Amino acid sequence: MYSRELLMGIWRTIARIRKFEMRCVKLYRKGKIRGYLHSYVGEEAIAAGACAALAHDDYIVSTHRGHGHCIAKGAEIKYMMAEICGKKDGYCKGFGGSMHIADVTRGNLGANGIVGGGIPLGIGAGMSAKVRGSGQVTVIFFSDGASNNGVFAESLNLAAIWNLPVIFLLENNHYAVSTPIEQSSRSADLYKRAEGYMVSGEAVDGNDPLAVYAAVTRAADRCRRGQGPVLIEAKTYRFGGHHVNDAGAYMSREKLEHYQSRDPLKIARGYLREQETCSEEELDRIEAEIEAEIDAAVEFAEHSPEMTPEEFEHELKSYNLGA
């Protein structure tokens, strides 16, 4: 039996991510956001469930599809929105944008523009926690696409030989950009790769936040007992294309309908409704609060200045880039 507080927290996180992403798409269409925007819509249960199982000072490593991880780890959405809009008050002063948001103070070591590029960083955080004896756990979010990159195999093996407190959380959304996993792997059950490295591996329903929460809780316990790493494959599906300008025409309609019928937002709300202490009105009211929070974040981002080239020049000097 899960506490009301936990269920409420998870649902709230999913709702915040969903609304944040929907708003970002709108802003993108209006030209307020540039570059690439990879929406996490449909996959929110993974970040929300996983981060609910972590302590404040545990680490996560994120991906190009990283807004959800960032919000779930406790980032302030006004600074996220400002960053995505390229403004000075953003998490990275407008230098990083959507693909590079990091919030080191909350243990989010950052999104990454290179598929798979963050995996070695994550085992490094694990090594650091081990050497310092801090008891911190690291969750590496990565994708089915990244699972075919060499650093996944290397890093899983390194984490295994050194028993690192690292959870490899594979978000299997079935597509590497447009290439289906069935074309890239003999088995679409990617968690089975753990066995070859003598690592504990399991698959969970990635659209069910409590299934993810339970798996990550178990894995984090193992890690803290010195029995890491763990590989968890969360099966999920994007509700759209690879990024905002990709309609996803290649995606399977049948699968999309299946996963949409298992919308993580509805599932999380359902868990709360099962607890009779939560009324529809209360949840609607909280949703309205989240909308207002996002309105305020957009307002903040729009009013935040851009860094001028002169300020940028000054900033660069302080970075000691050897220029």
Add this chain to the structure above:
Amino acid sequence: MKEKMFREALNEAIREEMRRDATVIMLGEGIAERGGSYMVTKGLLEEFGAGRVMDTPIAEASFTGLGVGAAITGLRPVVEILFVDFTLLILDQIMNQAAKYRFMTGGRGRVPMVLRTQGGSGNGLAAQHSQSLEALFYHIPGLKVIAPSTPADAKGLLKSAIRDDDPVIFLEHKLLYQTKGPVPDDDDFTIKLGRGDIKRPGRDITIVAWSRMAQLALAAAETLSREGIDAEVVDPRTLVPLDKKLIFASAGKTGKCLIVQEAVRRGGVASDIASLIQENAFPLLKAPVRILAGRNTPIPYNITLEKSCVPQEEDIVKMARDMCNHGLQRQSAVRDSESTMQREVLNVT
């Protein structure tokens, strides 16, 4: 000061920094049990244990990235890549991750990590174990690049690199490990990154060279002095940050500058230094800046051919001699206007 070998100086630097700071760890292939292919890390496992000195599998990209992640989260890793040629397996982790992390996070994240690696030709190791690849790292904003030529510099610079809060690429030449020189015993002996060194003062020509080429340049300067040519040898020691002031001042003083690099000529660091000199010290030059560099070819295995592909001591002597003789005609014409211009140039940073 005691005479020590280059590899002993490096060992001391790591050992002292590991004693001084418990967050310093070492990772690499065969560095712990075996003590490293060139014995640089000998005895560290015994002193600091397997928790801080780790032999890695042959998984360069991931154990380098592990160093980056550990650096972001509170350690100061020293990662060894056995040959600079193998750094080509780790470029994403170095160039996309380590180099850009501080910048991409708006200055909130830091990567205090050192990547030690070894390069250069001369041991008959052929095309995939003999390269000089400093230009790759020099090219990427966010990396510091060090290439020492003496045991003392190796020690002082490695200690500074480990204490530095940014990613540093530390390039060692395989033929220097056994060379000897005086090394200060002081635990706090460090050399500030970005400070070059005049290895030999001279009046007639400036020879800029780093790593093993600085040693060849010094030997060449002795030969030249017997012919009456007084060469100044400037070793920048760190390529990023580069001690431009020192280089411009020397080139401005002698009016002639030869840059020697072992790496292939095309797209090299020497070309960049040459362009900086001519943009900043042109009025003081009596001759075109020249470059002596490796040929644009992979390194051949055969020893005669290997030597023919990289600058040798006699090549430096010959080119410096040519420059000095050729420049005689122009010298008197330029000398009059020299003093005012010299002052202007020396103010350039």
